[in-house]
Amino acid sequence: MPCQNFDYSYNFNNNSGEDYRKKIAIVGGGNWGSAIACVVGKTVKAQDEVFQPIVSIWCRDSRKPGDLSPSIAETINSTHENPKYLPGRRIPDNVVATSSLLEACQSAHILILVVPHQGIPQICDELRGKLQKGAHAISLTKGISSSCENGEIKMQLISEDIERALGVQCSVLMGANLAGEVADGKFCEATIGCKSLKNGEELKKVFDTPNFRIRVTTDYEAVELCGALKNIVACAAGFADGLGWAYNVKSAIIRLGLLETKKFVEHFYPSSVGHTYFESCGVADLITTCYGGRNRKVAEAFIKSDKPLRVIEQELLKGQSAQGPPTAQDVYEMLEINEISEKFPIFASVHKVFTGHHGEQELYDSLRNHPEYD
Amino acid sequence: MPCQNFDYSYNFNNNSGEDYRKKIAIVGGGNWGSAIACVVGKTVKAQDEVFQPIVSIWCRDSRKPGDLSPSIAETINSTHENPKYLPGRRIPDNVVATSSLLEACQSAHILILVVPHQGIPQICDELRGKLQKGAHAISLTKGISSSCENGEIKMQLISEDIERALGVQCSVLMGANLAGEVADGKFCEATIGCKSLKNGEELKKVFDTPNFRIRVTTDYEAVELCGALKNIVACAAGFADGLGWAYNVKSAIIRLGLLETKKFVEHFYPSSVGHTYFESCGVADLITTCYGGRNRKVAEAFIKSDKPLRVIEQELLKGQSAQGPPTAQDVYEMLEINEISEKFPIFASVHKVFTGHHGEQELYDSLRNHPEYD
Numbered sequence: 022m023p024c025q026n027f028d029y030s031y032n033f034n035n036n037s038g039e040d041y042r043k044k045i046a047i048v049g050g051g052n053w054g055s056a057i058a059c060v061v062g063k064t065v066k067a068q069d070e071v072f073q074p075i076v077s078i079w080c081r082d083s084r085k086p087g088d089l090s091p092s093i094a095e096t097i098n099s100t101h102e103n104p105k106y107l108p109g110r111r112i113p114d115n116v117v118a119t120s121s122l123l124e125a126c127q128s129a130h131i132l133i134l135v136v137p138h139q140g141i142p143q144i145c146d147e148l149r150g151k152l153q154k155g156a157h158a159i160s161l162t163k164g165i166s167s168s169c170e171n172g173e174i175k176m177q178l179i180s181e182d183i184e185r186a187l188g189v190q191c192s193v194l195m196g197a198n199l200a201g202e203v204a205d206g207k208f209c210e211a212t213i214g215c216k217s218l219k220n221g222e223e224l225k226k227v228f229d230t231p232n233f234r235i236r237v238t239t240d241y242e243a244v245e246l247c248g249a250l251k252n253i254v255a256c257a258a259g260f261a262d263g264l265g266w267a268y269n270v271k272s273a274i275i276r277l278g279l280l281e282t283k284k285f286v287e288h289f290y291p292s293s294v295g296h297t298y299f300e301s302c303g304v305a306d307l308i309t310t311c312y313g314g315r316n317r318k319v320a321e322a323f324i325k326s327d328k329p330l331r332v333i334e335q336e337l338l339k340g341q342s343a344q345g346p347p348t349a350q351d352v353y354e355m356l357e358i359n360e361i362s363e364k365f366p367i368f369a370s371v372h373k374v375f376t377g378h379h380g381e382q383e384l385y386d387s388l389r390n391h392p393e394y395d
Numbered sequence: 396m397p398c399q400n401f402d403y404s405y406n407f408n409n410n411s412g413e414d415y416r417k418k419i420a421i422v423g424g425g426n427w428g429s430a431i432a433c434v435v436g437k438t439v440k441a442q443d444e445v446f447q448p449i450v451s452i453w454c455r456d457s458r459k460p461g462d463l464s465p466s467i468a469e470t471i472n473s474t475h476e477n478p479k480y481l482p483g484r485r486i487p488d489n490v491v492a493t494s495s496l497l498e499a500c501q502s503a504h505i506l507i508l509v510v511p512h513q514g515i516p517q518i519c520d521e522l523r524g525k526l527q528k529g530a531h532a533i534s535l536t537k538g539i540s541s542s543c544e545n546g547e548i549k550m551q552l553i554s555e556d557i558e559r560a561l562g563v564q565c566s567v568l569m570g571a572n573l574a575g576e577v578a579d580g581k582f583c584e585a586t587i588g589c590k591s592l593k594n595g596e597e598l599k600k601v602f603d604t605p606n607f608r609i610r611v612t613t614d615y616e617a618v619e620l621c622g623a624l625k626n627i628v629a630c631a632a633g634f635a636d637g638l639g640w641a642y643n644v645k646s647a648i649i650r651l652g653l654l655e656t657k658k659f660v661e662h663f664y665p666s667s668v669g670h671t672y673f674e675s676c677g678v679a680d681l682i683t684t685c686y687g688g689r690n691r692k693v694a695e696a697f698i699k700s701d702k703p704l705r706v707i708e709q710e711l712l713k714g715q716s717a718q719g720p721p722t723a724q725d726v727y728e729m730l731e732i733n734e735i736s737e738k739f740p741i742f743a744s745v746h747k748v749f750t751g752h753h754g755e756q757e758l759y760d761s762l763r764n765h766p767e768y769d
Binding site for chain 2: 203271295304391393
């Protein structure tokens with residue numbers, strides 16, 4: 022489906038007759054992927070001298086065999102809406118969805134990855150060698166990774182997994198962005214963390230609008246880890262809400278959680294700089310997530326009921342998952358392997374509460390006796 | 396009234412027959428003064444080898460002539476409660492109230508000042524030369540001050556006003572502490588900013604409990620300004636709430652407000668250090684105040700109605716005032732004198748909204764076009 026209201030008369034071909042403008046593909050049509058498509062659809066249309074105006078978006082076909090209802094991709098193309106994950110928001114006409122990963126991404130110059138952590142290896146396997154030469158990627162996925170080298174388990178970033186698997190440079194975008202508010206065009210901010218400022222500045226063009234303000238930094242490890250770890254802190258905030266703890270306690274959780282994040286980054290990436298915590302990916306995202314995010318909501322419900330986590334996720338998130346509990350588990354394993362758990366009592370407590378190894382009093386005590394007070 | 400359950404048989408006298416233990420006086424029996432009396436009453440009682448167990452608290456006698464009802468001080472002494480400003484919380488028996496400033500503070504070693512900014516000059520005038528030799532003070536008052544030197548108006552701290560007026564060193568205590576929660580003994584934190592670590596550590600003994608955790612820093616200018624300026628940011632957050640703006644916007648206000656605070660401190664006190672914003676007085680206090688404080692509440696009501704500020708304060712705060720609007724005015728004047736207003740759009744906007752020189756759209760635009768995005 023061609024982009025409407027677009028002037029195709031201009032010649033965007035280079036000497037060999039190919040369109041010299043960059044092709045952008047979004048991988049993932051969930052809540053956040055659909056919201057970011059609302060932004061990117063508009064920015065690329067307004068910069069048609071730089072970017073190809075059609076943005077493709079890959080949406081997994083989650084229909085069961087025999088289900089004859091339209092796929093998510095088909096629904097987006099016919100209604101310009103994703104009623105399952107982002108109901109009520111119009112996705113721009115120049116965003117074209119497909120259930121074929123290759124169709125969406127073949128020859129892309131810029132790949133925007135917005136899928137759960139677990140899906141990344143398979144996606145990268147399928148896309149290896151299929152992108153445009155000189156392509157680069159940006160990950161909006163939250164979580165942490167690890168690798169085993171010479172029998173030793175080591176901290177790794179998801180963006181590094183993507184770089185290895187695809188052989189392209191991978192930046193990250195994190196920030197205080199609740200998907201619905203971004204899709205509605207309400208004012209918000211985000212941080213791009215990149216290795217190369219050239220890629221960072223190009224990506225800024227893809228995302229920055231008068232209402233979605235982007236700042237770029239090369240402190241990409243801290244940016245990515247802020248995005249991942251804030252979901253653990255939000256779970257602690259959700260427990261506090263569920264237990265009826267006060268404003269002061271919640272603010273202390275957010276502050277101490279930010280300090281644990283900082284300490285975690287400094288432990289694994291000592292070259293990281295301090296200012297990143299003042300960026301949108303730092304303190305702002307943490308506050309948004311601890312007040313308005315799905316992890317807070319799930320953790321609050323979990324501590325108030327006897328239901329298993331997956332039942333609560335099913336009830337509250339309509340099939341989407343909360344990233345906080347698996348990230349807490351990954352982080353806890355990393356802390357234990359490195360024998361530094363006692364320096365991170367909030368991170369450790371969240372994992373212990375979710376796995377039934379910790380109660381309300383221990384959580385409270387882990388705050389009151391936090392090593393920050395030593 | 397003597398302290399109950401206290402062993403008076405032990406000899407705390409020095410060679411000249413005087414009690415060598417330090418006397419503590421609290422100046423101000425409002426909401427926060429009464430709450431802090433709940434903490435200090437307990438800590439000094441538990442450290443009777445260091446501190447005199449009776450803590451005196453001065454409460455202004457606000458009765459009109461002919462009013463025969465008991466004064467606040469009389470009520471506190473007979474009921475151990477301050478029903479006007481901190482209803483429902485028991486003030487410890489060893490806190491003794493008086494309407495006489497001199498009676499409360501004569502020969503005090505440690506003076507805790509918890510009064511509105513406006514009341515400080517008169518109080519200091521009355522107390523000059525009346526404290527114990529070697530005494531020091533701590534201010535819990537939020538606001539900023541200015542002085543005129545050689546015809547030039549200069550930024551000054553309230554703690555500096557107190558130091559000049561009383562001739563004693565003055566520390567500050569700021570942090571994420573809603574008064575009711577502190578009085579209830581719920582977990583919270585605070586930061587002491589001091590010039591001398593000796594005084595800071597002594598003050599830590601006065602305030603620190605297992606549930607009220609204190610950290611000490613010598614970056615006292617930043618600590619004090621965090622306490623004052625957060626009330627302006629909270630007003631911006633209140634406007635955002637009143638206008639129905641989203642989570643992302645509110646988080647951006649808090650983040651940008653924290654950065655304006657940092658920039659303000661760096662402009663006027665360039666020797667200040669960066670870590671203070673991660674202390675309770677920084678990010679934590681800001682969050683508490685932007686979600687649960689009186690300035691947020693007053694600003695929300697102000698922008699939703701046509702009522703003048705003083706009517707809203709009367710209706711919502713029962714005669715207490717919000718410190719945000721006068722602080723915004725003081726700060727705005729300081730920014731204008733120094734010709735740096737455009738670097739602080741949130742601080743400036745708050746003042747302009749309260750004085751009718753700014754509307755909703757200008758406030759929104761001041762966020763979207765914040766110099767942080769330059």
